[in-house]
Amino acid sequence: MSDVAVIGGGPAGLSGALFTAKNGLDTVVFDTDDTAMHAAHLFNYLGIKSIDGEEFMEIAREQVDEQGADRKQGEEVTNVETSDDGFTVTTADGEYDATYVLFTTGRSREMAEDLGCELNDDGTVKTDSDNETTVENAYAAGWCSRADKIQAAISVGGGAAAGLDILSTEKGRAFHDFDTPDDAE
Secondary structure, three states: OEEEEEEOOOHHHHHHHHHHHHOOOOEEEEEOOOOHHHHOEEOOEOOEOOEEHHHHHHHHHHHHHHOOOEEEEOOOEEEEEEEOOEEEEEEOOEEEEEEEEEEOOOOOOHHHHHHOOOEOOOOOEOOOOOOEOOOOOEEEOHHHOOOOOOOHHHHHHHHHHHHHHHHHHHHOOOOOOOOOOOOOO
């Protein structure tokens, strides 16, 4: 059983997975590579002057893999339902159990709605400021939870907020992921 199942491998999903895997939660990512980043070139991503969307995704996937997330590249999720211990995620290859689920399914919100997540008037998944939905331990980020004003930096931030909230819940306290070098003063 995984701690976290991330459905979608774009910037929001990979960001959430990076935080949870890096901090010791067993994380599985279902990535069908259906991301708008293929058509993007980033000139407005803080800290990066210019990067092609394909290159950005390659680097992001590599980061997530290096932190130990189990990325199921090309494995499409067909259903998510609640279970005794959290959620059961179904694909053509099998079933996976997880305590938390993070929907980062782009403009496709049906799976979250089928799980019981409430939608906003604009059809996006309703979330709080930590990107938790109206279903306990289910989160949504990226285009899934925002209809407008969406781009890579916003998606990454939403995924990170979800990941940090999951980590805070697991650790029983507000969790902050700050890395410092050993020689920092």
